[in-house]
Amino acid sequence: MEYTIKNGALEATVATRGAELRSVTGANGVEYLWDGDSRYWPDRSPVLFPFVARLQGGRYIMDGRQYALPIHGFANFLDFSVSERDRGRIALELESGPETWKMYPRNFIFRVIYELQDNCLSVTYEVENTDPRPLSFGLGGHPGFRVPLGRNGEFEDYRLRFSGPCEPVRVGFTPDLLLSGEDTPYPLEDGQILRLSHGLFDDDAIVLKNTCREVTLGRPGGHGVTVSFPDMPYLGIWHAPKTNAPYVCIEPWLTLPGRSGELTDFSSPSPSLVPLAPGKKFKTTWHITTT
DSSP: OEEEEEOSSEEEEEESBTTOEEEEEETTSOBOBOOOOTTTOSOSSOEEBSOOSOOGGGEEEETTEEEEOOTTBSGGGSBOEEEEEETTEEEEEEEOOHHHHTTSOSOEEEEEEEEEETTEEEEEEEEEEOSSSOEEEOOEEOOEEESSSTTOSOGGGOEEEESSOOOOEEOOBOTTSSBOSOOEEOOOBTTTEEEOOGGGGTTSOEEEESOOSEEEEEOTTSOEEEEEOTTOOEEEEEOOTTSOOSEEEEEEESSOOOBTTOOEETTSOOTTOEEEOTTOEEEEEEEEEEO
């Protein structure tokens, strides 16, 4: 099922399957979100929980036992319930149960909240540990945006501009897209700009750390979309490798994928995980602002 929230500036549609954002349309008639064309990528804005990207062998350790977990976790293919809704806000909720316990043996409530204010859509993730034991999780967003926006210009006319000068570091990946431990500087033009080209993604995603926490997709004189992620230390940039896909994903991540050659232990500290004590809640918010 899908629900729409709106105000005078934006209209957003959200699906209960995966709590996925399905559309972001401006009062100017521009659709900003990718349309899920399966020739390139059938998703639009999956929610990544309780892990981001891949694990070594698709498996991890918890409480001394091994469990299998799909890429990006399971939230994106499960049905959420609507716990709150009004004209400009909707909250969706996933509670642990038999379907999740076989992949992730903890009790939790995971909430995704979408809220409009003027031309900004805020996305809040809230994890509540309802288990008597500590839990650890990965978390991130994966929104895809159309390029070009509003049918103006070509893909190569667009750029990502960070909100200020920065010196990003590219997180190193192995060919099977696990952490290699070999991070490298990733200089930007004038310290702020990354010009888009399809070839950027021939080796899959570009994952950066040490960036400014706000980046704008656009072209001079055209429509744009800004993604701000004040509490999330990693940014993924991606489209389907070795294609001319007409979109780019701007992905705020709280955590990283698994390390090559190691089974991630969900009971141990890791940059791939956020620890949460019994009875506690974790919350983070990121934003999409349109022009």
